[in-house]
Amino acid sequence: MTFFSRELITMPNKLKAGVISLAIITLLTIIKFFAYWLSGSLAVFSEAWHSFSDITTTALVVVTLWLSCKREATSTSIQPTDAQPDTATSETSWKDPELLIALFISIWLFIIALSIFLRIISSEPVLVTNPLITGVVFILLSFGSFFIYRFEAMTADIENSAALKADSQHNRTDMVISLLTGFSLIIYHFGVNLDKYISGVIALMIFLFAIETGINTLLAMTKHKHGYLTEYRITTMIFSLFDRHIGNKIVGWFCDSVDLNQNNRDSLASMVGVSQKLFRYTLIIAALVTTMVWISTSLVQVEINQQAVITRFGQITNPGKPIEPGLHFKLPWPIEKANKIDTTKAITIEVGNVSDKNSALIWGKSHGDNLEFMSADNNFFQPYISLHFRISDAEQYYLNTTDAKQLASQICMQELIFAFSRYKFYELALYQREKWVSEAITKIQNRLDQLQSGIEIVRLDLKDFHPPINVSNSFEQLVAATQTRETMINQAKTKHNVMIPDARLKSLELVSEAQSDSNNKLQLALGESKKYLLQLDSYQQYPDIITKHLQLSSMLNSFKGSEKIVYEPQSGISTDLLYKERFLFKRQGDQEQEESREKRFQPPQKTKEVIRRAPIRD
Incomplete structure (x- = not known):
């Protein structure tokens, strides 16, 4: 120190x-x-x-x-004290x-x-x-x-x-x-x-x-x-630079440096004078053109597929109301700036692996990148996925997004890795493809909305989804067997779907018929009960008539199927006589009917053949 x-x-x-x-x-x-x-x-x-x-x-x-x-x-220590310093x-x-x-x-x-x-x-x-x-x-x-x-x-x-x-x-x-x-x-x-x-x-x-x-x-x-x-x-x-005498000064300095004669000095001075005037006029024209170009920056032409966000020193002047297609006016640059954004074009990016356009998408052949992912059942595979999106909100996109492709690619990759870890290989490739793709689109869109990126997912295309090349044959055989199994299952389901509705229809018919019979019997019972109640009421009101009616009805029911004779009791005819007469007449009539029936069914009798002989001549 x-x-x-x-x-x-x-x-x-x-x-x-x-x-x-x-x-x-x-x-x-x-x-x-x-x-x-x-x-x-x-x-x-x-x-x-x-x-x-x-x-x-x-x-x-x-x-x-x-x-x-x-x-x-060093020079001070070496130089003598009485020595004079050298000139520059x-x-x-x-x-x-x-x-x-x-x-x-x-x-x-x-x-x-x-x-x-x-x-x-x-x-x-x-x-x-x-x-x-x-x-x-x-x-x-x-x-x-x-x-x-x-x-x-x-x-x-x-x-x-x-x-x-x-x-x-x-x-x-x-x-x-x-x-x-x-x-x-x-x-x-x-x-x-x-x-x-x-x-x-x-x-x-x-x-x-x-x-x-x-x-x-x-x-x-x-x-x-x-x-x-x-x-x-x-x-x-x-x-x-704008001094009119600067040219003469430069010419004088140059001529003194190279020692030119007077004629050459005059010629050079004339050339410099013309050049200086040309330079001044050029500056004036350039200034006018620059001013016109600067004023023209107040016009903004927004195309049919675009929206524009106007910013004044970086601050948006039309929040929530982007400029629509057409010709608009604004303050000149750099006071206000129009940021045009294409809001109709669908942007496509490749996620996972990038496929070769000239190669067929066959499992046993390499056709692009070979970046492998792992499914929930620990199977490696190579996805080839395309993500399509567009700019839906020009203001949010301008404020919060600098590279839409990179942002969408990173978020899509994160959500796809999460989806791959939740589903098995054949669920990803065959059985639940629509389900996990729909879930991935929803999650990607939610992430983009949380960031207020102004990006809208149009669709997610799964172009190819295959296992590593060295095991592709085994997977193809397994897929073929799986497809056969699925075909048999679908046929059984088809038969099941046909039989079940028929059985349901028959059961509905039986139930409906039983309900109809039950309702009919119930209505008949109700009718009979009402009829009985009405008869009971009538009997209570007119007991004599009802008694006589019941007697006659009972008699009719009792003598049903037998021959009946109606006579006037006051006529004096004896019932015994009527019975005998009817009995006798009936026996005689029965005998006649029996004889006629026998004759009807009696076989025909053969007539006796008569043999004719020739007359005897005397």
């Missing part, structure tokens, strides 16, 4: 400034990367990598300062390590700016978390960058260090960038998303600062100076 303190005390001031700046920048960079992990902001990412480049450039500055101090100490030459200026490191810083910043531009163009919108806290942290970090900038600038002025001067300007830019990043995150907290635009501004500032540092460094090298001089600011360089 004593040695380190002694070395730090004896260290030159510009080297001390570089070491202190390197330590502070390293701490600030660690905090910025932690802030990126906390928020996920693209602007924070750009600033964190910019600070990481600060560590590299500052470390190179420290190394350069150390080499420079070492060289100065072209060779020493181009080999000055401080100017070289300043040039390297400009090139490194140029590369960083281009990488940030590429990331801004290629990246998708991200959801920034904890924007308010991160924004406040970056505003506080900007004070750290300001301290480093002032510290290095003061030390560079005192020590006349070109490397420290360039690095101080770099930290000044870092201070401004930290402030912009902090304010953009605070604005994001209140619903305005400037994350990408601030990232672009950061990249542009880094790019302009790289140009400024590089040009000033090259000028210092060409003028054979030992030190970094900020002769031209980037704003001065930009405004000088």
Whole structure:
């Protein structure tokens, strides 16, 4: 510790400034990367990598300062006291390590700016978390960058260090960038998303600062100076392009450098004048065209198969009401942006294994990937499944989904693995295919709805479902036997389905007939009982008539089947006489009937043949 303190005390001031700046920048960079992990902001990412480049450039500055101090100490110890220092030459200026490191810083910043531009163009919108806290942290970090900038600038002025001067300007830019990043995150907290635009501004500032540092460094090298001089600011360089006398200055400098005569000077000046006018007119036309193109971004043409979500600085201006097909107006880019989404096209992805289009789907032949899964009965198999889906909610899809195919594929794979673990192989392939496919579609859709992805499952196609190739023959034989068994079972079920309805019909007929007979007998019994009750009532009202009627009815029933004679008792006819007369007449009539019956059934008698003889002649 004593040695380190002694070395730090004896260290030159510009080297001390570089070491202190390197330590502070390293701490600030660690905090910025932690802030990126906390928020996920693209602007924070750009600033964190910019600070990481600060560590590299500052470390190179420290190394350069150390080499420079070492060289100065060596030259001081060797050079005589009365010797005069050499003047700067072209060779020493181009080999000055401080100017070289300043040039390297400009090139490194140029590369960083281009990488940030590429990331801004290629990246998708991200959801920034904890924007308010991160924004406040970056505003506080900007004070750290300001301290480093002032510290290095003061030390560079005192020590006349070109490397420290360039690095101080770099930290000044870092201070401004930290402030912009902090304010953009605070604005994001209140619903305005400037994350990408601030990232672009950061990249542009880094790019302009790289140009400024590089040009000033090259000028210092060409003028054979030992030190970094900020002769031209980037704003001065930009405004000088529109100076009408800049062409003459460039021509004069070039002619003096190559020592041209007056005629060539005049010709070159005329050419430069024409080129400068052409350049100005080109800029004016380009500005007009750019303005017209910028205004045209207010028109939005939504196709018949699309819906559009309008965002203003990342915030949706039409929540719940996506723009329908047609021509619409909005504020120009980048204030408002139209995000067109195809909501009618069905998207197809392969899940499980991807099959070869030119190969037949045969169990005994490889026709694509051979990724194997396991069923509930520990059988390995290779599924070839296609998932079809579409975008049903454009707003939810824009807010919550970045890669629809990847999201649907991952969720579908998870649910299919779960389904495979619950069913046996032949249940998956044959017996319960519709059941588990329907369950899988329902679960996949529920998962997508929980994530508010805006994706709707259209269908799940099971193109092929086969076992490993080396055991495919055994499975085919088993499947054939299973199909035969299923055929016999289906035939038995068919017979069962025919016999059972017939038996049920007969049983229904018997039951219906029994119920009908029961009802008839019941109704007859009820009728008889009512009849008896009515007769009883009549008998009670007219007992004489009913008694006589019952007597006659009893007599009729008693003499049923016998011959009856009705006579008037007061006529004086004796009953004995009637009986005898009827008996005698009946016997005589019976005899006559018997004789006639005998004659009717008596066989016919043969007549006696008469033999005729010839007459006797005298």
